[in-house]
Amino acid sequence: MNIIVAGGAGFLGSHLSEKLVEEGNDVTVVDDLSSGLEGNLSNIRRRIHFIKSDIVDFDSDDKFDVIFNLASNASRIEWEKRPVEVALSNSSGNNNLIKLALKNRALYVYASSSEVYGNPDVIPTSESYLGRVSTTGSRSPYDEGKRFGEALVKSYEREYGLRNIIIRLFNTYGPRMRGGDFYGRVIDRFIQQAITGRPITVYGDGMQTRSFTYVKDTVDAIDLVVKSGSVNQVYNIGNDREMRILDIAELIKKMSNSTSEIEFMKLPEDDPRRRSADISRIRKLGFSHRFPIELGIQYTLDYAIENSNGTV
Secondary structure (H helix, E strand, O other), X not given: OEEEEEOOOOHHHHHHHHHHHHOOOEEEEEXXXXXXXXXXXXXXXXXXXXXXXXXXXXXXXXXXXXXXXXXXXXXXXXXXXXXXXXXXXXXXXXXXXXXXXXXXXXXXXXXXXXXXXXXXXXXXXXXXXXXXOOOOOOOHHHHHHHHHHHHHHHHHHHHHOOOEEEEEEOEEEOOOOOOOOOOOOHXXXXXXXXXXXXXXXXXXXXXXXXXEEEHHHHHHHHHHHHHHOXXXXXXXXXXXXXXXXXXXXXXXXXXXXXXXXXEEEOOOOOOOOOOOEOOHHHHOOOOOOOOOHHHHHHHHHHHHHHOOXXXX
């Protein structure tokens, strides 16, 4: 198939692009490199078409079968630093790619987020949960951006017949993620701190939970829902193993033989206390995790150590 991966130079997008290329597809990566790195595509650079472009402005006369929209800054630091850009990527940029999908009669795969659930009171959280999200808080450019992005996809489905799949991604980690903030990149941040001897910074008391999925499992799940899932359906992609942030910090400290101290910081605004995915819908398609947290952390740790500057 001829496929677009918007945001394909990012952490998750580059891994997905690799899998699609390995399966024999013709892949075009569209990325403005605002957070992605062209170096993430080094393994497949000669086998893809790369276009540096903001998805707000991108257009093409080529014929595409599937368009993946993974283009959005996905860390809290980025949401707070560039809130307008983050909000627009899931509104104007999303709208632009939807129109391209309609023009091509392509399947449109929109990467949403578990952030649409906000601070849920149902754990594990299924796709039917409507969410508890602040529309005005510091997280809202991303949280509400994704919620509006989903609404826009479904509006085009109802009015124009857009063929779509919405994937709600929970916390994914692994090689190529560039450290960063809080939970979306917490494993990578903890690893960087641990291997350089800096304090391992835990926000709040560390009793808050997240569910982590190694990047290859996430990519396998995305591939599965596109091949075997139902068109116009929503799928959680994540893990139903709920883990405390403090336990993750202690596990990484132990696995890296680090002497770093664990340091507690102020909990950020509107921070969800628990996050765990109900993945019964993708399990019915045959999905199962291949990488338990300990193995995934080991691979991510190995990758970090192999980089001379100690970053992942």
